[in-house]
Structures are given as structure tokens and as C-alpha cells.
Amino acid sequence: MPQRAVVPITAEGLKTACSQCNLQELCLPFGMSDGDIDQLDGLVGARRKVKRHQHLYRVGDTFEAIFAVRTGSFKTDVLLEDGREQVTGFQMSGEIIGLDGISTDAHTCNAVALEDSDVCIIPFANLETLSREVESLQHQFHKVMSREIVRDHGVMMLLGSMRAEERLAAFLINMSQRFTARGFSAAEFHLRMTREEIGSYLGLKLETVSRAFSRFQENGLIKVQQKHIRIVNIGGLKALLSHLPSV
Amino acid sequence: MPQRAVVPITAEGLKTACSQCNLQELCLPFGMSDGDIDQLDGLVGARRKVKRHQHLYRVGDTFEAIFAVRTGSFKTDVLLEDGREQVTGFQMSGEIIGLDGISTDAHTCNAVALEDSDVCIIPFANLETLSREVESLQHQFHKVMSREIVRDHGVMMLLGSMRAEERLAAFLINMSQRFTARGFSAAEFHLRMTREEIGSYLGLKLETVSRAFSRFQENGLIKVQQKHIRIVNIGGLKALLSHLPSV
DNA sequence: CAAGCGGGTTGACGTGGATCAAACGCCCCA
DNA sequence: TGGGGCGTTTGATCCACGTCAACCCGCTTG
Numbered sequence: 001m002p003q004r005a006v007v008p009i010t011a012e013g014l015k016t017a018c019s020q021c022n023l024q025e026l027c028l029p030f031g032m033s034d035g036d037i038d039q040l041d042g043l044v045g046a047r048r049k050v051k052r053h054q055h056l057y058r059v060g061d062t063f064e065a066i067f068a069v070r071t072g073s074f075k076t077d078v079l080l081e082d083g084r085e086q087v088t089g090f091q092m093s094g095e096i097i098g099l100d101g102i103s104t105d106a107h108t109c110n111a112v113a114l115e116d117s118d119v120c121i122i123p124f125a126n127l128e129t130l131s132r133e134v135e136s137l138q139h140q141f142h143k144v145m146s147r148e149i150v151r152d153h154g155v156m157m158l159l160g161s162m163r164a165e166e167r168l169a170a171f172l173i174n175m176s177q178r179f180t181a182r183g184f185s186a187a188e189f190h191l192r193m194t195r196e197e198i199g200s201y202l203g204l205k206l207e208t209v210s211r212a213f214s215r216f217q218e219n220g221l222i223k224v225q226q227k228h229i230r231i232v233n234i235g236g237l238k239a240l241l242s243h244l245p246s247v
Numbered sequence: 248m249p250q251r252a253v254v255p256i257t258a259e260g261l262k263t264a265c266s267q268c269n270l271q272e273l274c275l276p277f278g279m280s281d282g283d284i285d286q287l288d289g290l291v292g293a294r295r296k297v298k299r300h301q302h303l304y305r306v307g308d309t310f311e312a313i314f315a316v317r318t319g320s321f322k323t324d325v326l327l328e329d330g331r332e333q334v335t336g337f338q339m340s341g342e343i344i345g346l347d348g349i350s351t352d353a354h355t356c357n358a359v360a361l362e363d364s365d366v367c368i369i370p371f372a373n374l375e376t377l378s379r380e381v382e383s384l385q386h387q388f389h390k391v392m393s394r395e396i397v398r399d400h401g402v403m404m405l406l407g408s409m410r411a412e413e414r415l416a417a418f419l420i421n422m423s424q425r426f427t428a429r430g431f432s433a434a435e436f437h438l439r440m441t442r443e444e445i446g447s448y449l450g451l452k453l454e455t456v457s458r459a460f461s462r463f464q465e466n467g468l469i470k471v472q473q474k475h476i477r478i479v480n481i482g483g484l485k486a487l488l489s490h491l492p493s494v
Numbered sequence: 495c496a497a498g499c500g501g502g503t504t505g506a507c508g509t510g511g512a513t514c515a516a517a518c519g520c521c522c523c524a
Numbered sequence: 525t526g527g528g529g530c531g532t533t534t535g536a537t538c539c540a541c542g543t544c545a546a547c548c549c550g551c552t553t554g
Binding site: 024069078081082084085086088091094099100101102103104108109128131132133135138142143145146147148152153154155156157159160161162200201202203242 | 325327328329331332333335346347348349350351355356375378379382385386389390392393394395396399400401402403404406407408409435447448449450484489
Binding site for chain 1: 513
């Protein structure tokens with residue numbers, strides 16, 4: 001295993017054209033006019049491949065760009081001195097990573113690929129320049145940041161006020177919705193993260209996550225086969241969240 | 248008790264001048280040049296008084312402006328259908344509230360004054376317009392949003408990976424730092440929120456918060472008298488966070 | 495001055511999820 | 525084809541925090 005090897009990987013010559021990208025409606029350009037999107041083509045610098053388990057960036061790396069996931073998926077996490085890990089999010093195609101770096105010009109979390117992945121590099125200085133000219137871009141970017149804040153509030157709700165099975169149900173419903181938005185099945189999907197990573201995200205131990213999966217299966221809500229999940233009774237899952245009697 | 252009474256309260260004629268405000272270095276203008284700050288004076292519309300326990304905004308209110316706390320303090324929270332509350336943050340003078348509303352043009356959380364308070368109204372459309380012209384404002388605003396995201400990550404860490412006493416220690420240290428930044432004592436302060444609100448924020452029940460306070464007092468870390476807190480051994484509190492033997 | 499009440503403290507007890515431990519299954523590679 | 529390792533499942537036990545309940549204190553209100 002080579003150590004880090006940051007530079008060679010970055011040099012992925014291909015320019016990405018937002019105007020041609022089929023992720024538009026999930027990504028930064030969402031809601032912008034075709035004309036405005038054309039202007040983005042000059043902004044998005046290059047792509048970068050990140051192999052499974054490699055870091056896209058680490059805590060302390062100087063902040064220069066945000067990234068849009070093109071293919072694959074990532075987790076972001078923060079570490080305590082004593083090694084405890086908190087996964088702060090999982091990112092799928094079209095989603096933006098790296099916003100944490102703006103505040104101090106250095107990244108405050110780690111971003112790790114969960115599978116071989118591919119991101120668009122959006123140099124932040126250029127983004128700010130262009131969004132001073134393109135109003136719709138400016139507004140879209142603000143929405144992206146705000147959406148992240150709202151998402152974080154949801155996670156706080158989950159971590160602070162829900163019990164284990166509610167957390168996992170919320171997680172599965174969320175994953176299902178995001179897969180759906182990407183044209184995949186809402187009912188059947190492959191989780192790219194381990195039980196431990198799910199647990200870290202949900203504030204639970206991996207054993208608890210595993211048991212909750214098993215319980216859901218016993219109750220006919222889902223079918224689990226390792227990382228492969230099939231949702232059998234989405235209504236039942238949702239009922240868990242609202243404390244309703246399961247339909 | 249009158250119901251809502253939104254309009255009359257809003258009409259607080261006084262224009263606020265950022266250029267004259269002593270909260271500059273804690274607020275949106277932080278890091279901007281005097282000249283650039285002068286331009287903010289035209290942006291910040293008016294002030295609004297919010298009495299204790301009154302809402303600055305509620306979930307679902309249409310989003311029009313963000314707010315800078317001038318005096319007093321607030322909590323923001325989100326509610327589950329069954330009434331469970333999750334406090335997502337406490338805001339003090341100079342801090343910005345309302346960023347959650349950008350994503351959907353409607354607020355996604357509630358903001359409630361913890362004491363009689365006073366905010367500057369920053370109409371968001373105007374902020375976007377001006378930040379297309381004033382680069383430093385644009386950048387500052389992005390930093391404010393990013394800082395909120397980073398803060399949220401910290402709360403996730405707290406909720407997902409820390410035990411009760413660690414959470415409370417982190418909370419006290421954080422409060423102490425924020426009071427210090429505002430020119431108040433780092434060691435002695437008055438909490439404006441109840442044990443229940445602290446508990447909600449930290450993902451604990453009020454009894455657990457109360458017990459942890461008592462434990463800290465027994466161990467000579469703090470002195471508690473209802474809402475009045477005196478930190479006796481800040482090193483001891485910090486040690487709780489890093490799992491070090493208490494100095 | 496008493497009554498009422500919201501907030502806080504404290505105790506006794508219960509429990510959801512953590513911890514510890516064992517075993518299993520899938521997958522990679524020799 | 526067989527072994528080794530990581531990820532997962534499952535069981536037994538433990539314990540941190542939640543729950544329930546009593547009581548206290550300082551304020552307000554009549």
C-alpha cells in the first residue's frame with residue numbers, strides 16, 4: 001500500500017461538464033436555468049478518483065475546494081482524542097462534500113470513500129467569484145449549505161430523542177428515499193457501509209444495529225442479507241417513527 | 248396572554264448600524280474592513296424585540312430574513328409528531344439565527360427567546376444582493392454557515408459518542424468560552440435555560456443533568472446554585488473530555 | 495401570609511442498550 | 525480446495541441512564 005499518494009490521483013484530466021451531467025437535479029445546479037448551468041462548466045475543475053477506504057480529505061487539510069460526488073459514496077467523520085469515531089454523514093452521488101472547511105480554511109472532518117468513487121472538484125475561490133455574477137448559482141449554493149444544516153438538525157433529533165429502532169427505521173427510510181431519487185429501487189438496495197459505521201452514525205453499537213435489523217426481519221418489515229436490504233413493509237417502518245400502531 | 252402579535256413587535260423603528268455596533272467581532276461583520284462594514288448599515292433593516300418565551304419564528308413560517316442576536320439569548324428546537332422536543336442550539340449575542348430557512352424558503356425549526364431579547368433583522372434577499380457586490384461580506388456569510396455546520400458536527404459527536412458527564416462538561420466549557428468572548432467572566436455565569444432544555448440539547452433527561460451538576464459539585468469542579476454556575480476547576484472539566492486523570 | 499406552582503434536587507428502582515464472548519458465513523488468496 | 529480474517533449474528537450479563545415519585549425552594553398571586 002502506498003502512503004497517501006495525493007497528487008497523482010488528483011490529476012484526472014477530464015473536465016466535467018455540468019451541462020451534460022445527468023446528476024444536475026440532485027447536485028449544485030438544481031433549479032438553475034440551462035443558460036446558467038452552462039456557466040458552471042468553466043467552474044468545475046477536474047475530477048478525482050478515490051478508491052475504497054481512501055481519504056478524499058482529512059482533518060486539518062487546507063481547504064481549497066468542495067466536492068460533488070459523481071459516482072460511489074463517502075462517509076464523513078470526526079474523531080475524539082481517545083479514538084472514538086462519530087460518523088457525521090453518508091454522501092451519495094450528487095451530494096456536496098467539504099462545506100465544513102470554509103469556516104477555518106481547513107477541513108474539520110475526514111471524508112472517506114466507502115467504495116471506488118469519483119468526485120468533481122469545485123475550487124471554492126472560483127465558486128465564490130462565479131456566484132457573485134450568477135445569482136441563481138449563489139442562491140443554489142446557499143440552499144445547499146442550508147440543507148446541510150437542516151439535515152444536521154434531523155440527525156440531532158435522531159441522536160438526542162429517538163430509541164434504537166426508531167433511529168434505524170429513520171436511517172432505512174432516508175436511504176430508501178435517496179436511492180429512489182437516484183433512480184434505484186426504493187425497496188431493495190445495497191448498503192455500502194458496515195454495521196459499525198451505521199452504528200457510529202446512529203449513536204449505537206454495531207451489535208445493537210445488528211439486533212435491530214434482525215428484529216425488523218422477524219417482524220416482517222425488511223429482509224436482510226448482510227449488506228443487501230429489501231424493504232418489505234415501508235409503512236411499518238414509518239409507523240415506528242410516529243409511534244403509530246404498525247399497520 | 249395575547250396570541251402571537253407578530254406585527255406590532257416587528258416595527259421597532261430604530262435602524263441598527265453595524266458600523267457602530269460593539270458586537271462586530273462576534274457577528275456577521277467579523278473580519279470585514281471598516282469600509283465594507285459601512286455598507287452593511289444599509290442592509291440591516293430594523294430591530295425586533297422578543298420577550299421571554301416568545302417565538303422569533305416557528306416551523307413553517309415563510310423565510311424572509313436571518314437574525315443577529317443583539318441582546319438576550321434564544322434556543323432553537325425541532326419537534327417530533329408525538330411532542331418530543333430536541334433543542335438544536337442556544338444562541339447568544341452576535342450569533343446568527345434562521346439559516347435553516349434558506350433551504351426551503353420556510354423555517355424548519357422554532358426559535359424561542361430564553362429572556363427578553365433583541366435581534367437585528369437581516370432581510371435575506373438584500374443580503375444576497377449585497378454579498379454579490381461586497382466580496383468580504385459574501386465570504387463572511389459563507390463562513391458563518393460553515394461554522395454552523397461544524398458546530399452541528401460537534402453536537403453529533405457529543406450526542407453520539409459521549410457519556411452524560413462528558414456531555415455536560417463539554418456544554419459548560421462551551422458556555423464558558425462563549426461568555427468569555429463576550430467579555431463576561433469565564434468562571435461565573437448565569438444559565439438562561441432550564442435543566443430540561445439543557446437535557447434536551449444534550450440528549451439527556453433533566454434528572455440526569457441535575458445529578459451530573461451535583462456530582463461535579465461534589466468533586467469540586469463547579470459550584471451550582473440553581474441557574475448560577477461557578478467553575479472552580481476548569482482543568483478538571485476539560486480532563487473529563489479527554490479521559491485524562493483529573494488534575 | 496398562605497397557597498400555588500414551576501423549576502430543581504434526590505432517592506429507589508427498572509430497562510434499553512452496552513459489553514463481553516462465542517460462533518458463523520462470506521470472500522479473498524495461497 | 526482449504527485456511528484465515530473481517531464483518532456479522534446471537535446469547536448472557538451488566539450498568540448508565542431513564543422512570544417514577546417525593547420533596548424542596550424561591551416567586552408569584554390573591
